[in-house]
Amino acid sequence: MSTKWTRYYDAAGEQARDTLLFALERFDAGAGAKEGGLFAVDLGCGTGRDTVELLRRGWRVLAIDAEAEAIQRLLGRGDLDSGGAAPLATQVARFENAGWPEADLINSSYALPFCPPNQFSAVWHRVVASLRAGGRFSGHLFGDRDGWATQPDMSFQTREDAEELLRGLEVEHFEEVEEDGETAVGDPKHWHLFQVVARKRTR
Numbered sequence: 001m002s003t004k005w006t007r008y009y010d011a012a013g014e015q016a017r018d019t020l021l022f023a024l025e026r027f028d029a030g031a032g033a034k035e036g037g038l039f040a041v042d043l044g045c046g047t048g049r050d051t052v053e054l055l056r057r058g059w060r061v062l063a064i065d066a067e068a069e070a071i072q073r074l075l076g077r078g079d080l081d082s083g084g085a086a087p088l089a090t091q092v093a094r095f096e097n098a099g100w101p102e103a104d105l106i107n108s109s110y111a112l113p114f115c116p117p118n119q120f121s122a123v124w125h126r127v128v129a130s131l132r133a134g135g136r137f138s139g140h141l142f143g144d145r146d147g148w149a150t151q152p153d154m155s156f157q158t159r160e161d162a163e164e165l166l167r168g169l170e171v172e173h174f175e176e177v178e179e180d181g182e183t184a185v186g187d188p189k190h191w192h193l194f195q196v197v198a199r200k201r202t203r
Helices: 006-011 018-029 049-056 068-075 117-129 159-165
Strands: 039-043 060-065 088-092 103-108 131-142 169-182 188-200
Touching: 018 049, 018 103, 018 131, 018 169, 018 188, 039 049, 049 060, 049 103, 060 068, 068 088, 117 131, 159 169, 159 188
Parallel strands: 039 060, 039 103, 060 088, 103 131
Antiparallel strands: 131 188, 169 188
8 A cells, every 4th residue: 555655765766875875984994794793773764775785785684664665665675685695674663663672773864853853852862772882873863944844743953952962972974964955756845954973982
């Protein structure tokens, strides 16, 4: 059955997000993969553009999305097995209801803003708490001047809010982007977002 996300899934690109690629470069530059491989959680995985890149590089992945259609499309991808035997687990759940174990990477590309404001703080706390020492978060937060900022069921941050969320983490990449553009389906939109990669200290 189609969902409100069907048009987006049809239009979604295939390239992994730059924030994920930046984080993976940092992992590659550090001490290599540990025994048993590295484990990532992809929150709001959509049709799997980031999940597939992680699998291709030999990561184990738990892909979580609130929409069953997203998971169905992910599992139906022809390129899922292109990286070999790296295992994939999936879960259909909203962020506030999802469960995930400790991970080396929590990735959430353009997804966390869809967490309701009254749940965002708890979800973010879980994201940080579930990172292993030396693990990373990669993803996006939406700014308070974003074109969707009037949506009451979404979460937005000022720059100061975003910086506060990252306090206690080692920020490796933080870029504020504000521009007029389009959504994936071609609708005009004013974008205001923060691109983030941050590492949990090993102390």
